[in-house]
Amino acid sequence: MKLSLTWKWLIVSLLVESMMLSVLVFRNIQQLSESLHVQTHMRLQEQATLLQSALVAPWLQMDYATIQSILEETAKMESIEYLVAIGSQSHIIASVGWKESAPLPLLEHDAFEAKSLQDHRFDTQVDVLFSGQKLGSVRIGVSTLFYIQAREAMLMKSIFIALIEVILSAVLLFSFGRWTAKHIAQLTQGANAIARGEYTKRLDLGPDLDTQGLASAFNTMAQTVQERVIALEVANEAEKKLLQEVSHQSALISSLLDSIPDLIFFKDTKGVYLGCNPPFAQLVGRSKEEIVGKTDYDMFDAKTAEFFRENDAKMMASCQARQNDEEVTYPDGRKVLLNTFKAPYFNNQGALEGIIGISRDITERKKAEEELIVARHAAEDANRVKSEFLANMSHELRTPLNAIMGMGTLLSDTPLSKEQSNFLLKLNHASELLNHLVSDILDYSKIEAGEIQLEVVEVNIDAFLEHMEALFRESATQKGIVLAFSSDADVPSLIATDALRLTQIINNLLSNALKFTAKGQVGLLIRLKNRRDTKHATLLFEVSDTGIGMRQEHIEALFQPFTQADNSTTREYGGTGLGLSIVRRLAHVMGGEIGVQSVEGRGSIFTLSLPVVVVQWERAPLQKVPVPITLEAKEPPTKSTIPTILIVDDTPSNIHTLSTMLKSDYRIKVAKDGLSALKIAAVQGAVDLILLDIVMPEMDGYAVCEQLKKDPYMQHIPVIFVTAKDGPEEQVHGFRLGAADYITKPFDPTVVKVCVKHQIELKCNQEELERLSLYDGLTQIANRRYFDASYDKIFKEALREKVSLAVLMMDIDYFKRYNDHYGHAAGDTCLVEVASALKQAVYRPSDLLARYGGEEFVVVLKDVTIDGACKVAHRLLQCVEELHLPHEHSSCASCVTLSIGVALKNTHSKLSQKELLIKADEALYEAKAEGRNRVVWHVYEEGEAEHGDL
């Protein structure tokens, strides 16, 4: 039988309610029972407590009559049926409501419920205790009738209430079920209508709040469904259009890919081909459809496939595009070189989907490149041959020209008639012109050939100015022209540029300025044009003169090759007309610009605007050469006041020319080959400067220079290269090997002299500086640095020569007090005078005296006995005492005195350098401990020590 929802609901609800009510009634009865049970227990407990209190005293006193009366009084209480007092020996001593002869009922402590329900009485027994002593016990019988009656009444009431509730619930639930079923039917009808496509169907479920809400929710749902259906229809239309568009685009891309001559393919991350264009299909020899789904291993040989796979893996690992050349073979056996570009492609979420590859056949291009490289090499070879030809030409032209000029110069120093002098003057003039012409033509041809290579080095602006001034000083002086060379304060001190080319440009401009100036001034001013940043700036080199100047129309043609201001200039002043053209081209090569301003009759200003790299901005003051110090104690070896120049050249005429130019100012030594030069230079102090020819048989100048700079005893000798090769490559190579400067052939006597003089001065200054660093600035005797170096040397000498060595360590007594009382100025004076006195006492040149530090001095005596050392020590004491420097605060004398510790190491002693110093110092401290102003000595033999004090 099918039941309607209303009936099902009604039956289930009544069943649930009946069960719940049954549980409720049962639970209430149970709670009531428990409550009554607990109450009964509590009541009994209270009565028992009262009884115990009342019974203790009479029980202790064995007053049984009192006990009986207490029980009788207690038994009057409601529900107590009997009371029995039982003695400690289980005999009844008093009772109420119980026959003494009757046996007492059994006690069932845990059977309260069952027993009580049957007998309507609850039996219990309590002990009468006092201070832990059981006096006896009392049996109590309580009626439980009231408890059973209460429980039964409760049960009846509960059942009645439950029945009423079930009936009411049934009526209410039935009504509600009918009402609900009606609305569900309406909802069902509405849903069916929507399902049929009647999206406009709406419900009205009456005015109730809940049904109204239900109808509203249904109507909203219907509305949403209606809207979604419309939207879906629109979306379907759009999708159709999109599919058409995609199809169109796909066809376009496909056509595009097919039309591209390059090979295009795409794979997934596993290397499976997803597509390609016809050229790729042609390469593989399969149709496009056949390629899709294949891997490289299916289409290429294993080696090629492995190569492709590795490339793909690297690209996918880095997720960056890669490009490489691959040689592959077409099915017809044709080999091609492909340049393949592979790139990863990603999906919308940015995850790697695969790779796209585009390969281009570069076989022909590669072939052309290789041919180009061959052609370039051929051109480079030809160029190198040309450069070598030019260099050789330069050398070959200049060598005889050098001889002509040199001989001319030398000839002018011999007695000549007026006519001969006139001829010689013309000869010299012609050879000079020829020299300039050769140089300019060679330079110009190099520039034209684009062979100028810049060699950027650091250039000190001050040194550059000084060098340029030195070059032109003599010429200017001869013409009575004042040189004014300077730089602005904001010009950087150190720049990086091609020093050779800069020198060449400025040299040319200054030469012109001097040439065209009869009186007045020639100036070189270096200015800062602009400062791009901390590392880059543009400098302006201004060469000015007060010479003949030019007209404006001549200025335009000034930088044209083989052109001068006017022909008369050439006639009057000579020149090739190539100089300024070379200068401008050099300036352009260096990124600079040449400018000129000139007023005829008043002079010209040529400017070189040159971008440079700034190495250092700050300007350091020029080092002043210190005044030489005269030393009376041991001092570095003195050298000849006339420097010695070693000329190394295999051409006798060159040797003759150079020696003739320099012999008036220097001692000249000559070597005709490299080995001889090295032998001469190896003798210490024999040579102060070397003029070294580059082109020599067997050992060229570069090799000689390299050997010189490697040797610690010769590396300090400055080397000036002398060469007919004036190319920057040769010069730079020379500088890298350690050359100080270079002179080009043919020799200009002025240039040679200036260059040699400059290097000799530099060397002297350097030696002087080195020497000064070894001496104490205050006392003018050797300092600690010099002592350390010399002591090491002397100690080793003593060991080698097997002689004794003594160290005398000295200290000015109470010097701190002297300083404190007389002031530091007086202290310094004292030190100077004591040092001066000590110098008087050290006679032998081989003895070493030095300021050891503060007021301590040290003397090292080689090859001396202890008597000799002590004599020296006493002499030192005496010399200082004789100064009679008053010292009121000394505790050992009225004047300044010394304490001296002497340590003498005999030949067999194993004392090291350091140990000998320490022993001397210990002896000094012993002298101080023994009262100062005395000498304490120790002699060290092999493993033994002898000592004494004086």
Added chain:
Amino acid sequence: MVGFIILVLTLCSYAQEPIRIGIAPHSSARIIMETHHDVKSFLEKQFGRSVEIVTAKSFSEFSKRCNEGKSYDMIITSPNLAYLAQHIAHYQPLMTYTKGLETTILSRTPDVLTMAKYPLRVAGQDPISFSTLSAQEWLEKKGLHEGKEIVYTYYTSASDSLATILISEASDMVIMSWPNYMKLSDEVKAKVHIFYHSPAAPSRIYLAKEGNGISFAQWEAALEAFVRSPEGKAHLETIKLEGFKKLSLDALQDLKPIADKSYHRLQGEQP
């Protein structure tokens, strides 16, 4: 065989019966129970049986039970009643406390003999208590005879109740033991005057008799052990009677006069 079974049954019955110690009601039943708890626990441990402490409503009742010789296995009582128990019920004295019992007579004012009306009303706890008897003896020596100059009234109540009787002028003097006087509150003490304070008399006596499975020698040994035990020391601290002293069988002979007086009162002058 039958004899052996009877012996075993007897011993079993003894083992089940508790040892009962009767203590003279010189104080309330609760105080007696508390002050002799150490004695009880020690003897339970000593004999391995349960021990009951019991007393009586009055000295007369107590003495009567003692003299019957059935209610108690051991008794602790005043010297006069001890003498009677020894000679009537054959209990044997075992030991006593070193500190003797002192009796005091309290009045409201020092000049009670001149200011109060005669016969003087004197209250005591029990006619046969040792304190009452010794105080009465002193008063007689002072010429205050019962029935002439003095009328005695006996109250079965605690010592502080007697003090209240005195303060409320229901009596001119009251007799109580010195330990009971000491237990009075300072407030009460301030309102009474010590009219007489006796020298120390013999203290409470421990007596026992053979029976209930315990020989006299066992009683002696048990009490000697009690004296040395921590329980014994604790008992002395509680009861403040200094120490224990062993008694010989004839130690109570000097108490015969006061014992006789007590006996006569028990026989004919029951309150």
